Ligand SMILES: Nc1ncnc2c1ncn2[C@@H]1O[C@H](COP(=O)(O)OP(=O)(O)O)[C@@H](O)[C@H]1O
């Protein structure tokens with residue numbers, strides 16, 4: 001039909017160069033020399049004043065990494081990475097420690113402002129120093145641990161969290177201040193030997209967040225970290241560790257966006273979650289890194305290992321992600337359902353446009369009795385992108401009564417893109433009930449024209465239809481992020497139509 | 499005053515001419531019926547007026563309130579008051595009818611340089627109109643047309659017509675798939691919207707609908723042309739003798 005042809009023409013004109021957040025910040029960097037060696041690992045460890053055990057841990061990972069090779073099973077295609085041609089450490093020149101946002105480099109604050117991240121506003125409203133009587137109790141609090149170029153530059157709300165007994169700090173600090181917790185849990189979910197990128201991360205991780213919620217405590221605010229990549233050729237190796245002790249609850253939000261680049265940038269983060277008996281962790285991500293230009297040049301390589309361990313009985317871990325950026329995404333936030341009656345959830349929106357390649361999904365590993373998991377995945381492919389859902393659901397021999405429900409829906413915009421669903425299902429006991437549903441559809445010209453006839457522009461129509469398509473997942477996000485995510489979905493599809 | 503002027507319109511779809519020089523004028527306040535056998539080009543005409551992509555206008559023009567309609571983007575035509583009630587209204591999962599109505603209405607208002615309608619005013623208006631059309635409130639909370647019956651879908655079209663207050667309403671086969679009761683409710687809704695400033699173009703294959711919406715002028719289309727125009731009695735004549743007599747005229 002000619003009408004379809006029209007959309008195809010429009011999609012061809014995709015201009016991801018319009019990427020909103022393409023700018024650089026002028027900050028003098030403190031860089032390690034290019035390349036990776038034991039010396040670089042030592043340099044990083046030293047920069048962070050790490051104790052000897054941490055250096056040892058890193059070095060072991062590094063030696064292990066030397067024996068490993070990159071995984072090739074994902075449906076992504078990119079030139080071979082020269083790991084000796086990357087920088088492994090960069091930091092803004094250390095300033096004296098800050099007690100308020102006002103002491104942060106204004107350049108950095110400006111960057112956040114352009115991103116529309118209301119760090120300053122949050123600080124004013126929620127009080128680095130709250131003015132008495134001005135606090136609105138209805139407003140939900142967000143603590144921001146801002147990670148800027150590998151080093152945390154601002155930590156707010158520390159005091160209030162401390163009152164609740166919640167530890168929320170850069171992991172580099174936690175290594176020094178809470179070595180017993182870090183030693184006990186670091187690498188206990190994603191072992192240093194886990195996979196090529198996780199092992200690399202273990203050797204050179206720069207910084208990230210550490211959260212510990214003590215028994216019975218409901219974390220008094222949403223925790224959020226905004227990541228930013230800002231150094232040419234700087235590998236980013238975030239490391240996050242969240243522990244919810246017995247009967248506790250925490251909701252953690254992560255979001256990021258990066259400046260425009262010519263060269264590909266490697267990002268290999270590791271996130272570990274541990275939920276003990278009756279604890280619940282909700283981890284939400286909105287990811288919007290530079291996806292590359294209209295020729296498919298540049299853009300972030302995002303090779304992430306995220307895993308949650310429902311270690312305790314009746315524990316619960318829920319991943320929600322909105323993935324719109326990166327040239328390549330290789331990411332499978334997973335749950336190990338170890339405790340009896342534990343449950344895991346994975347809600348995902350993955351949007352690819354231009355030349356983006358997404359290979360993402362989850363693993364639900366049922367080990368305990370009566371464990372349950374739920375997977376809702378929404379993939380949207382536009383332009384010449386490839387969007388793959390890859391999911392694994394397994395039930396161990398002893399995991400009697402394991403239940404899983406999986407629904408994977410893909411939406412195609414134009415006919416130069418592809419959506420693929422690759423489910424692996426493995427039940428080693430007969431009492432497991434696994435359900436799997438999958439659909440793939442094309443965005444309908446008739447639906448778009450219906451909206452346009454009612455007064456919406458083509459872009460607004462696509463935005464509306466796509467937001468409807470992903471509604472089930474958007475609803476899982478905390479309110480603050482749902483609005484941001486909705487905007488992001490429309491932005492990332494800008495230029496996918498004329 | 500002439501609201502819509504279609505002059506010698508020629509339209510191609512995929513290299514094939516579908517409309518071969520069609521002329522008609524619709525004045526404010528008039529109700530026109532376009533009748534004709536399947537494939538005569540009725541829907542094509544409505545789509546070209548609304549600006550659906552995929553049609554190539556090779557000759558002729560369309561004026562709306564004296565302006566060149568073909569120069570306008572389809573959403574601009576909507577904001578200027580062109581409304582097409584679709585023969586097959588689409589479903590939009592995950593977008594509630596209420597949200598859709600508000601988004602569309604505000605998009606139109608914005609395009610006209612008007613301010614957004616305040617939520618309470620909007621809700622009040624929607625409630626009034628939906629009540630008169632027998633549309634239950636919970637239907638507005640469901641996805642647009644998702645799981646709606648044929649009658650509900652058509653009523654939803656009329657609801658939008660009432661809400662957006664267009665000056666030209668084109669109803670494409672509003673009667674298709676409706677039983678008598680559903681047809682009556684929808685037709686009553688349409689009649690309630692009739693006003694001296696607003697014109698209706700009712701496209702139908704059957705005379706039946708015209709018992710409920712009584713036209714001032716009836717056009718008979720065949721093979722991409724208007725072959726005869728007349729008063730409402732023309733519809734009855736057609737009903738009695740069928741379209742065959744016009745096949746040769748075309
Ligand atoms: N998108 C299209 N592609 C090809 N032919 C079309 C298309 N739309 C309409 N036609 C053709 O144009 C003619 C008129 O169709 P249509 O306007 O739908 O007639 P009506 O509404 O009177 O039944 C038919 O012969 C039909 O096959």
Ligand SMILES: [Mg+2]
Pocket residue numbers: 540541542585671
């Ligand atoms: Mg038709």
